[in-house]
Amino acid sequence: MALSLRQRMTNDLKVRGMAENTQKAYLLAVSALARHYNLSPDKISAEEIQQYLIYLHDERHLCWQSCNAARHAIRFFCRITLKRPEADFYIPGAKQPSKLPQILNDDELVRLLTVSTNPKHRAILMTAFAAGLRASELCRLKPGDIDSKRMCLRVDQGKGCKDRYVPLSVRLLDQLRDYWRRASPPAQWLFAGHPTDRAMTRSGPSWIYRTAAKKACINKPGGIHTLRHNYATGLLEAGVELCVIQRRMGHRSISSTMRYLHIAQDKGESTSSPLDLLEFPEIDPPRS
Numbered sequence: 001m002a003l004s005l006r007q008r009m010t011n012d013l014k015v016r017g018m019a020e021n022t023q024k025a026y027l028l029a030v031s032a033l034a035r036h037y038n039l040s041p042d043k044i045s046a047e048e049i050q051q052y053l054i055y056l057h058d059e060r061h062l063c064w065q066s067c068n069a070a071r072h073a074i075r076f077f078c079r080i081t082l083k084r085p086e087a088d089f090y091i092p093g094a095k096q097p098s099k100l101p102q103i104l105n106d107d108e109l110v111r112l113l114t115v116s117t118n119p120k121h122r123a124i125l126m127t128a129f130a131a132g133l134r135a136s137e138l139c140r141l142k143p144g145d146i147d148s149k150r151m152c153l154r155v156d157q158g159k160g161c162k163d164r165y166v167p168l169s170v171r172l173l174d175q176l177r178d179y180w181r182r183a184s185p186p187a188q189w190l191f192a193g194h195p196t197d198r199a200m201t202r203s204g205p206s207w208i209y210r211t212a213a214k215k216a217c218i219n220k221p222g223g224i225h226t227l228r229h230n231y232a233t234g235l236l237e238a239g240v241e242l243c244v245i246q247r248r249m250g251h252r253s254i255s256s257t258m259r260y261l262h263i264a265q266d267k268g269e270s271t272s273s274p275l276d277l278l279e280f281p282e283i284d285p286p287r288s
Helices: 003-015 018-035 044-060 065-083 105-112 119-131 133-139 168-182 203-217 223-235 244-251 254-262
Strands: 154-159 160-167
Touching: 003 018, 003 065, 018 044, 018 065, 044 065, 105 119, 105 203, 119 133, 119 168, 119 203, 119 223, 133 154, 133 203, 154 244, 223 244, 223 254, 244 254
Parallel strands: none
Antiparallel strands: 154 160
């Protein structure tokens, strides 16, 4: 993609408040289209774009979601950046069947959350589960987001550029204080990356989860997002109303929250966080 076109599209994405990862995905999709035809994307016709999407589906055998993501990116480029409002494209094939996520049982959760002796790793896993955070939200947490007076945790500019507050688990607060005391991280980020003046990248929590899951002998599929699924399911099983869970999860649509109805088992009374429902064995405090 020519630099001027790329910059124009980047500006169009930014001014509409698109998330950074969405911006990257859209730019990559249009760049892939340009490489496929070895042409600047503004020189590619609507018919050629349609044939490219069919190629992704029929020859590269990409799943429906990947083809649809490419379609949205290219349509944005055509409609917004190139000012072609009539641009629209068809994606062959139907949506794949909706699958429910696999979640961890209580024993697996306890093993996962206690297997690491690294205080930072344990704090990251506990925070992901106790507050139901996405990996990107974990990485952007700052010490000031922890409000121990009001017992809440602020999620600054989560998915969809939305702020939200979630209740702060007493057990999580104790864990974070222990981590802060032992690790003495830089003051800018709660979980700093490398170098320490930068936020941790999303690959950090994912690696920490995979490492802990392997050590805890957990073979279920899924990554750190599994803990977010467990958070929502745990709240639902504890009797928290669906609309409250929607707000805590930062879901735009209640339908995103309703799928946990198919996973949850009725466990009774309400709680501020499913972390407080677990019973931990007596263990030595983590050492740095």
